[in-house]
Amino acid sequence: MDELKxxxxxxxxxxxxxxxAGINPYANSFRAEHSAAQIAERFAGSTREQIEAxxxxxxxxxxxxxxxxxxxxxxxxxxxRSGRLQAYIQKNEIGEESFxxxxxxxxxxxxxxxxxxxxxxxxxxxVLASQVCLLTKSLRPLPEKWHGLQDVETRxxxxxxxxIANENVRxxxxxxxxxxxxxxxxxxxHGFQEVETPMMHPIPGGATAQPFKTHHNALDxxxxxxxxxxxxxxxxxxxxxxxxxxxxRNFRNEGISTQHNPEFTMVxxxxxxxxxxxxxxxxxxxxxxxxxxxxxxxxxxxxxTAIDFAAPWQRLSMKEAxxxxxxxxxxxxENPEKLRSHAAxxxxxxxxxxxxxxxxxxxxEHVAEPYLVQPTFITHFPVEVSPLARRSxxxxxxxxxxxxxxxxxxxxxxxxxxxxPLDQRERFEAQxxxxxxxxxxxxxxxEDFLLALEYGMPPAAGEGIGIDRLVMLLTDAASIRDVxxxxxxx
RNA sequence: GAGCCGCUAGCUCAGUCGGUAGAGCAACGGACUUUUAAUCCGUAGGUCGACGGUUCGAGCCCGUCGCGGCUCACCA
Numbered sequence: 001m002d003e004l005k006x007x008x009x010x011x012x013x014x015x016x017x018x019x020x021a022g023i024n025p026y027a028n029s030f031r032a033e034h035s036a037a038q039i040a041e042r043f044a045g046s047t048r049e050q051i052e053a054x055x056x057x058x059x060x061x062x063x064x065x066x067x068x069x070x071x072x073x074x075x076x077x078x079x080x081r082s083g084r085l086q087a088y089i090q091k092n093e094i095g096e097e098s099f100x101x102x103x104x105x106x107x108x109x110x111x112x113x114x115x116x117x118x119x120x121x122x123x124x125x126x127v128l129a130s131q132v133c134l135l136t137k138s139l140r141p142l143p144e145k146w147h148g149l150q151d152v153e154t155r156x157x158x159x160x161x162x163x164i165a166n167e168n169v170r171x172x173x174x175x176x177x178x179x180x181x182x183x184x185x186x187x188x189x190h191g192f193q194e195v196e197t198p199m200m201h202p203i204p205g206g207a208t209a210q211p212f213k214t215h216h217n218a219l220d221x222x223x224x225x226x227x228x229x230x231x232x233x234x235x236x237x238x239x240x241x242x243x244x245x246x247x248x249r250n251f252r253n254e255g256i257s258t259q260h261n262p263e264f265t266m267v268x269x270x271x272x273x274x275x276x277x278x279x280x281x282x283x284x285x286x287x288x289x290x291x292x293x294x295x296x297x298x299x300x301x302x303x304x305t306a307i308d309f310a311a312p313w314q315r316l317s318m319k320e321a322x323x324x325x326x327x328x329x330x331x332x333x334e335n336p337e338k339l340r341s342h343a344a345x346x347x348x349x350x351x352x353x354x355x356x357x358x359x360x361x362x363x364x365e366h367v368a369e370p371y372l373v374q375p376t377f378i379t380h381f382p383v384e385v386s387p388l389a390r391r392s393x394x395x396x397x398x399x400x401x402x403x404x405x406x407x408x409x410x411x412x413x414x415x416x417x418x419x420x421p422l423d424q425r426e427r428f429e430a431q432x433x434x435x436x437x438x439x440x441x442x443x444x445x446x447e448d449f450l451l452a453l454e455y456g457m458p459p460a461a462g463e464g465i466g467i468d469r470l471v472m473l474l475t476d477a478a479s480i481r482d483v484x485x486x487x488x489x490x
Numbered sequence: 491g492a493g494c495c496g497c498u499a500g501c502u503c504a505g506u507c508g509g510u511a512g513a514g515c516a517a518c519g520g521a522c523u524u525u526u527a528a529u530c531c532g533u534a535g536g537u538c539g540a541c542g543g544u545u546c547g548a549g550c551c552c553g554u555c556g557c558g559g560c561u562c563a564c565c566a
Binding site: 010074075086088092124141142143148149152154165209210254257258260266409410411466 | 499514
């Protein structure tokens with residue numbers, strides 16, 4: 001860059017002038033003892049007289065986000081981690097020299113302020129500065145104060161600007177943090193132990209999705225970024241860790257959309273001696289509790305629709321849901337010809353080799369999923385689309401599995417775990433064959449996982465919850481990118 | 491990967507029928523010691539996403555490409 005923009009040149013010049021006057025424009029000597037919110041909290045409900053009678057001196061540091069300068073005085077708003085607070089800087093309060101330094105402060109700079117509190121004429125709590133320190137000179141102008149930063153691409157690529165300019169974005173990511181904390185707390189209180197399992201897998205498993213491939217040079221070994229932690233968490237059940245959970249990233253080499261980011265966060269948890277029925281209750285309790293705590297209510301507005309998280313939630317079998325929303329006789333789903341004709345009628349592309357269970361699942365996803373707005377557990381998943389779930393003891397064609405749908409989206413997936421090593425091997429082989437049949441790709445079988453099962457895995461149930469999607473629901477975010485700090489950009 | 495929409499000053503946005511590139515905020519100079527989208531006077535700031543074409547003349551019309559958003563497909 002041979003020609004600097006005026007605003008950058010001006011700010012560099014100011015920084016240089018300060019340096020030559022013996023002022024470090026990147027000082028780190030100021031210790032803020034209070035946050036904006038703490039000071040506001042201190043005087044919440046106080047009268048003007050009470051505030052002005054208080055002789056406490058507060059120290060506050062933050063970014064200057066607005067500046068209204070008069071000849072020998074100025075008002076600034078400082079923004080810190082907790083919010084904003086106004087400071088009033090007067091020449092005769094801080095002295096001539098200090099005021100000369102302050103005159104070189106721009107919007108965007110970090111400053112520290114020390115002083116007593118007062119109420120302005122318009123009743124705004126303000127710190128009357130007795131001392132002002134420049135802490136960091138900003139060389140670039142911030143986005144505009146009134147409209148903030150709107151450009152979606154800039155918001156994602158330069159998230160720091162989005163966070164500075166848009167308070168609702170700060171709120172969203174604060175909510176995300178709280179949601180994860182509450183999930184962790186809930187599971188720990190229920191006796192679950194947090195673990196970390198490999199992110200790089202020799203054989204990708206635990207879900208059906210395209211993996212990212214990578215390579216370890218020293219071992220000359222191909223590896224895959226994990227698509228799910230499931231098979232490792234179950235090895236821990238074999239190892240006797242009866243209740244485990246992991247909150248971490250999964251990576252799927254698939255399309256990107258408002259619901260899909262290539263890396264996304266899931267919580268997966270496994271509980272020995274529990275069934276998928278137990279997990280439905282656990283899930284209702286956990287999510288409705290988190291909703292109440294984060295949103296202050298179990299009813300939230302999501303993109304203009306009210307969603308009620310109060311338990312209990314509706315439960316429907318997949319066949320019931322498919323027949324109800326597809327408007328046909330449930331008995332048709334038991335008849336292979338009628339099933340296939342319904343699938344064709346709703347516009348599904350068919351190759352002619354789909355099994356009945358695959359057709360039921362495809363019809364369900366097509367006709368019912370978008371209409372499952374209120375929290376709904378869908379149960380009785382066909383065995384063909386559930387390679388890791390335990391077969392139902394009442395109907396061998398389905399599994400003891402549920403998925404949770406909210407706002408037309410899959411939020412959680414859970415099942416009583418298949419722990420019969422021979423059945424598991426058959427399912428893996430069927431799955432590999434299906435992959436070969438439909439995609440012409442040979443699926444690898446995780447022999448090490450089957451070996452673990454042969455030692456005996458206690459009966460258990462496991463569940464995965466998509467954290468990003470849950471956060472979207474609880475923060476009214478339209479796109480998954482609005483709840484991921486740095487979404488993948490081309 | 492396909493379809494639709496968008497890209498103009500640091501930011502937010504106008505730009506008429508193809509005829510000299512505009513505003514607000516921010517910036518710069520000046521005035522101003524209770525403002526809060528401060529106010530007042532003055533100044534500066536542009537590869538109109540990129541390249542090519544049509545035209546006497548293109549921000550505007552046409553084509554190719556880039557980046558982004560939404561929808562669809564694969565997936566959670």
